[in-house]
Amino acid sequence: MAKRLLYRHATFNFEWRSIICMCLKMLMTRPDTCSQMVSISYHYMNLPPDKLSLLSQYDNDKKWELICDQERFQVKNPPSTYLTKIKSFYQDQGGVTRRFKRRVQESTQVLRELEISLRTNHIGWAQEFLNEENQGLDVLVDYLSYAQCEASFDLEGAENGGTLSERGKPAERSMEDLNKSAGSSPTHGMTRAARALTWDLLTSDHHLFHPLLCRITSLAQSRRTQKISRLASQRDDVHVCIMCLRAIMNYQSGFNQVMTHPRCVNEITLSLNNKNPRTKALVLELLAAVCLVRGGHDIILAAFDNLKEVSGEKNRFENLMEYFSNDDSNIDFMVACMQFINIVVHSVENMNFRVHLQYEFTHHGLDQYLESLKLTESEKLQVQIQAYLDNVFDVGALLEDAENRGGVNYSMTKIILCCVGMLCRVVSCRESLRDSCSQVSSLQQREREREMSQERERDRERLSQPSSELELKVQELQDRGLIRLGRTPSGALDLQVVPVTIIEYAPTPTSEPLLSSTGPTAPGPDVPDATPSSELNMEAFEEQFKTKAQGPPAALSTLKVKVAQKAPSKVNLIEGNKAKNLAITLRKGGRSPADICTAIETYDQQALGLDFLELLERFVPSDYELKLLQNYEKEGRPLDDLAEEDRFMMRFGKIPRLAQRISTLTFMGNFPESVKRLQPQLNSIITASMSIKSSAKLKKMLEIILAFGNYMNSSKRGAAYGFRLQSLDLLLDTKSTDRSQTLLHFISSIVQEKYPELNNFHTELRFVDKAGLVSLDSILQDIRSLERGMEVTKKEFLVQEDNTVLKDFVKTNSELLDSLLKDSKTAQETYGSVVEYFGENPKTTQPSMFFPPFVRFMKAYKQAEKDNEQRKRLEAQSSEKQAESPSPKKKEATGHKVGQ
Numbered sequence: 001m002a003k004r005l006l007y008r009h010a011t012f013n014f015e016w017r018s019i020i021c022m023c024l025k026m027l028m029t030r031p032d033t034c035s036q037m038v039s040i041s042y043h044y045m046n047l048p049p050d051k052l053s054l055l056s057q058y059d060n061d062k063k064w065e066l067i068c069d070q071e072r073f074q075v076k077n078p079p080s081t082y083l084t085k086i087k088s089f090y091q092d093q094g095g096v097t098r099r100f101k102r103r104v105q106e107s108t109q110v111l112r113e114l115e116i117s118l119r120t121n122h123i124g125w126a127q128e129f130l131n132e133e134n135q136g137l138d139v140l141v142d143y144l145s146y147a148q149c150e151a152s153f154d155l156e157g158a159e160n161g162g163t164l165s166e167r168g169k170p171a172e173r174s175m176e177d178l179n180k181s182a183g184s185s186p187t188h189g190m191t192r193a194a195r196a197l198t199w200d201l202l203t204s205d206h207h208l209f210h211p212l213l214c215r216i217t218s219l220a221q222s223r224r225t226q227k228i229s230r231l232a233s234q235r236d237d238v239h240v241c242i243m244c245l246r247a248i249m250n251y252q253s254g255f256n257q258v259m260t261h262p263r264c265v266n267e268i269t270l271s272l273n274n275k276n277p278r279t280k281a282l283v284l285e286l287l288a289a290v291c292l293v294r295g296g297h298d299i300i301l302a303a304f305d306n307l308k309e310v311s312g313e314k315n316r317f318e319n320l321m322e323y324f325s326n327d328d329s330n331i332d333f334m335v336a337c338m339q340f341i342n343i344v345v346h347s348v349e350n351m352n353f354r355v356h357l358q359y360e361f362t363h364h365g366l367d368q369y370l371e372s373l374k375l376t377e378s379e380k381l382q383v384q385i386q387a388y389l390d391n392v393f394d395v396g397a398l399l400e401d402a403e404n405r406g407g408v409n410y411s412m413t414k415i416i417l418c419c420v421g422m423l424c425r426v427v428s429c430r431e432s433l434r435d436s437c438s439q440v441s442s443l444q445q446r447e448r449e450r451e452m453s454q455e456r457e458r459d460r461e462r463l464s465q466p467s468s469e470l471e472l473k474v475q476e477l478q479d480r481g482l483i484r485l486g487r488t489p490s491g492a493l494d495l496q497v498v499p500v501t502i503i504e505y506a507p508t509p510t511s512e513p514l515l516s517s518t519g520p521t522a523p524g525p526d527v528p529d530a531t532p533s534s535e536l537n538m539e540a541f542e543e544q545f546k547t548k549a550q551g552p553p554a555a556l557s558t559l560k561v562k563v564a565q566k567a568p569s570k571v572n573l574i575e576g577n578k579a580k581n582l583a584i585t586l587r588k589g590g591r592s593p594a595d596i597c598t599a600i601e602t603y604d605q606q607a608l609g610l611d612f613l614e615l616l617e618r619f620v621p622s623d624y625e626l627k628l629l630q631n632y633e634k635e636g637r638p639l640d641d642l643a644e645e646d647r648f649m650m651r652f653g654k655i656p657r658l659a660q661r662i663s664t665l666t667f668m669g670n671f672p673e674s675v676k677r678l679q680p681q682l683n684s685i686i687t688a689s690m691s692i693k694s695s696a697k698l699k700k701m702l703e704i705i706l707a708f709g710n711y712m713n714s715s716k717r718g719a720a721y722g723f724r725l726q727s728l729d730l731l732l733d734t735k736s737t738d739r740s741q742t743l744l745h746f747i748s749s750i751v752q753e754k755y756p757e758l759n760n761f762h763t764e765l766r767f768v769d770k771a772g773l774v775s776l777d778s779i780l781q782d783i784r785s786l787e788r789g790m791e792v793t794k795k796e797f798l799v800q801e802d803n804t805v806l807k808d809f810v811k812t813n814s815e816l817l818d819s820l821l822k823d824s825k826t827a828q829e830t831y832g833s834v835v836e837y838f839g840e841n842p843k844t845t846q847p848s849m850f851f852p853p854f855v856r857f858m859k860a861y862k863q864a865e866k867d868n869e870q871r872k873r874l875e876a877q878s879s880e881k882q883a884e885s886p887s888p889k890k891k892e893a894t895g896h897k898v899g900q
Contacts, residue, residue, distance in 0.1 A: 079129035090146040111240040118247035269303035277330035284336040321364035338384035593648040610669040667789035688771035689830040697761035748864040772851035
């Protein structure tokens with residue numbers, strides 16, 4: 001209902017429109033009617049989706065205002081009205097005079113109104129114009145063909161002086177039928193010579209044919225005026241038709257119909273034969289738009305092929321290039337033509353086809369004409385010309401580049417193959433090195449095992465010697481019945497001492513020496529029963545005749561301890577070599593395991609030395625060792641059975657974040673020494689770099705050296721603007737003809753004579769010798785290590801915020817590290833600046849390469865000064881000696897005088 005009201009409202013007068021607006025406003029209160037009317041209005045507006053979504057957010061009042069604004073626009077005529085009139089123009093079968101008058105008076109005006117309606121009416125009107133019922137595009141194309149045909153015939157008739165009588169149906173004709181249609185003219189078959197002969201015959205008898213000649217002349221002038229007027233009208237009709245097609249192509253649906261129409265693009269292309277430059281410019285704009293759409297390039301080329309056949313061109317684009325070359329008065333047409341050429345040639349993806357199209361225009365003389373347009377004042381035309389020249393393919397240059405690239409590719413291939421071979425050799429060397437390293441490690445492992453086995457064998461031998469002696473003594477005591485050996489129920493060795501009754505010894509007195517008896521009943525003197533020991537002096541005898549190899553009698557307690565040493569050994573969980581090294585490290589530390597672990601947990605730097613920490617860092621238990629120790633503890637086995645090193649590892653591994661703690665302690669111990677070592681090196685680089693760059697005397701000295709170098713090499717090559725720093729060493733190698741001095745000696749004498757203020761230039765260069773000993777990369781790497789260590793320390797402090805040692809260290813040394821970082825950046829910047837100042841690359845030039853030439857130059861210059869001074873003294877002394885000693889002639893003269 002709302003749609004019907006909106007459509008009928010277009011033809012009502014103002015009063016009825018007011019009444020309908022009031023009714024529509026009342027209908028707006030209904031939600032369904034409101035949404036329906038708004039959707040209809042939005043459809044007529046032909047807006048993009050983003051604008052439609054924005055308008056849909058308005059309230060009902062604003063929507064109502066939009067509907068009223070839409071309603072105020074009045075559609076003047078429906079599409080059928082215009083189409084009926086246009087069809088009547090080219091389908092009229094009346095006389096020539098009546099058809100001419102109607103077309104002159106109405107066709108141009110109707111087409112202009114149609115163009116305005118297509119451009120300003122809502123999209124529904126344009127869709128109705130193009131629907132299958134009206135077929136407005138077909139009508140426009142037919143009329144465009146008719147208008148072009150009329151204009152072409154009128155132009156030919158005006159040029160030849162003939163008339164047109166019968167043309168058939170112009171809507172069904174094209175430019176291909178020009179020659180055939182022109183043949184229907186009565187005078188078409190006559191040549192210019194025949195018409196001239198007829199005119200001579202008519203004018204031969206002036207009195208007889210004078211009235212007839214006047215009549216003919218009057219009719220010819222009238223007809224010529226009508227033809228000129230008709231031609232101008234047809235040209236306007238063609239232009240306005242093209243404008244109507246442009247308005248249709250502004251809609252997506254209209255553009256699609258133009259693309260799919262079998263004759264539309266061809267007829268638009270044929271309009272290039274129109275004499276109006278504005279029409280031709282408009283046609284080229286439409287063709288460029290079609291060419292940019294997918295599939296449009298083929299349509300455009302097919303249209304120009306059709307133009308070639310219709311116009312009788314020898315080659316495609318011939319007329320277009322002729323118009324472009326000859327019509328240089330209309331800049332807009334030239335810009336449109338150049339833009340179209342750019343799009344046609346350079347919108348093709350196939351490079352070969354692009355070169356083909358480029359050659360077509362080159363064949364028509366485009367390159368020479370563009371060369372003549374270089375000085376044009378039009379910026380738009382200059383932009384289009386430059387765009388074409390930038391995208392031109394120079395096949396010759398490309399071929400030459402390809403040939404050169406072939407040689408380069410061959411060289412690159414050789415280099416790549418060489419690199420591949422070197423990489424293969426490097427890989428093989430790495431593999432052999434890896435095998436050698438593995439063999440070396442295995443041999444080292446075997447050597448360590450051999451040494452350990454030898455050490456164990458020596459220990460076993462050392463232990464076996466006293467044990468064998470003790471076993472002999474125990475066996476002797478057991479044989480004598482003094483001790484008894486046994487085993488306890490637990491399997492331990494039990495030693496029991498057998499009690500012995502002590503009988504006081506009464507030595508047998510004898511007066512004879514103690515002799516060995518030869519028989520059991522040998523006779524002898526009577527010997528008393530006892531002799532006093534005091535008389536025999538047994539103490540002295542014992543002292544003097546005791547056996548030296550026999551030691552003091554062993555105590556039974558000592559024997560028990562030594563026998564107990566043969567008890568089973570302790571349990572070892574960690575690897576033997578590592579346990580041995582750990583035992584050595586712990587003995588060096590001089591502290592108990594408990595004290596060591598407590599110092600690590602409390603970050604006590606005073607308790608643990610830095611060297612001991614670095615050694616202890618190697619014995620951080622691995623995951624496998626921790627698992628062994630934990631399993632041993634979980635099994636409930638006694639810890640006393642473990643070796644001392646294993647018990648330490650058990651306690652050592654229970655410290656939380658052990659690796660981080662030891663690393664933090666090591667960093668905290670090394671930090672002051674690292675800063676003390678790095679800061680002077682940074683200061684030397686900064687000072688040396690700034691002094692070299694800011695030294696005006698050094699700059700002047702280098703200018704003098706460059707002047708001498710340019711003078712020496714002026715015969716071979718031109719003057720140089722600088723020299724490498726390594727060339728300073730060559731000053732000592734360049735010697736004079738008599739080999740008595742070098743170039744540096746001569747420069748020193750010149751400076752002493754002409755520039756005495758430069759003699760002390762080396763005083764402005766500070767710390768250059770120290771900076772030459774510094775490795776900037778190593779310094780930066782150490783500073784990055786300090787940064788990483790500080791980060792680890794800060795993380796540890798975040799975990800243990802109550803630890804005063806970490807807190808004081810971070811608080812004290814953070815600013816010191818920041819200052820060191822700033823100095824490192826300053827050193828990098830100043831060093832990079834001075835290196836670039838002297839023409840070197842900071843990335844490849846180290847301080848050890850940059851500063852030593854200055855150091856050597858200063859030392860050599862000082863030595864040259866000393867040599868020059870010594871030479872001057874020697875010359876002065878020799879001149880004094882020559883002045884003091886008289887010449888031989890003077891001596892001879894003096895002798896003669898004395899003789900006289």
